[in-house]
Amino acid sequence: MSKSPIRSVKGTQDILPDQSTRWQDLELTIQKIMDCYGYKEIRTPAFEHSEVFSQGVGEETDIVSKEMYSWTDQGGDNLTLKPELTAPVARSFIQHNLGVQNSINKLYYIDALFRRERPQKGRYRQFHQFGIEVFGSENPETDVEVIALAMHVFHKLGLKELTLQLNSIGSPECRNNYRNAIKNFLAPHFDQLSQTSQDRYNNNPLRILDTKSPDEKEILKDAPNISNYWTIDDKNHFDEVCNLLKHIKIDYQLSPSLVRGLDYYTRTTFEITSNELGAQNAICGGGRYDGLVEKLGGKPTPGIGFAAGIERLLLASSSDNKIRNIQIYIVGIGNDVRPTMINLAEELRSNDIRTSFDYLRRSIKAQMREANKLGAQYAIIIGEDELKDKSVIIKDLSTSNQEKITLDLVQKYMKSLPL
């Protein structure tokens, strides 16, 4: 009995050739925009010491408490496949003293992440994000540039119906006071809360504001608003962010309950959603994390960034998969022509001409069919006669016109064609 073939792991996806040029085009768009804004790419390893996440993200977050792929390796090290990028980038920033070399570091990444979530459309266990992290400035113009950059990329990708939700969760001082205020407010309703929210009440009460439950939303309608707990500096910072956004005509909605799940956020937080997506409509989340670098053992350094999910961007954008067909297909008749075929193919490729040939030693008819199927513009035919007199036949596959030229003129001839 034949075994059933092994399948990919639940929540992971293959990116097949009929989709991969969409990915490449998207990555190219991101890279070009990053260059314009002066951001440099950073690439960090696929796995890290688990402490990077337990310290940098927070034990009580969903990501760390429930979703990480962690293991102890043969040497006894506790390791984790990265479930997010900000903590690894901050770890790298500290380790390589990037803050000493430059007072501002503007970094970006395009990378794969791993979270053991319940898979559904737009939510996977391996997925990809592009994101940016800026270290070194606490000033509002940085926050605004970060948001503007995200919007710039999404507009360039043709996304419409975007909503920017904006909030400030203030300084640590403000958050402490607000945390207590939320606990006091919810104390009389404790028994009505779900088990998850009751757990959060003790560990991370601000997360209760993220609830999706209509009953809890009803209770929270009268909850205290974080803006009443901002310090003067928090308020001034947020006002300036809002004013600058208005100045560059980026619309936003104030969203006082946008606190985000991660521990290291301070002040500005934002989320961008797309109406073109279903339940998983968040395409980008970001914010300021002025406490993170210090928390991971570095010198106090303000930071801000965002991460956007690439699968969701591709779901929301209507880009085509632009297959880049080969341009030349070399048709060889007889085994003796193989060396000449391979050599010619190599020369054409050196001149950046997309070239392929037949690997199956098929009949001339089958090779011509293959040339058409692959979308080649020209076939170069080499048979025994051509081999003898060092020539080739070049056939235009759209008109079927053909002509014979000497082998040493092929490259020059190709350059004259509208490829």
Ligand code: AMP
């Ligand atoms: P987060 O790192 O949780 O703030 O997520 C940032 C963005 O990554 C979200 O707005 C989504 O676009 C995307 N994202 C988060 N989790 C997943 C997932 N499991 N599968 C696909 N995309 C995700």
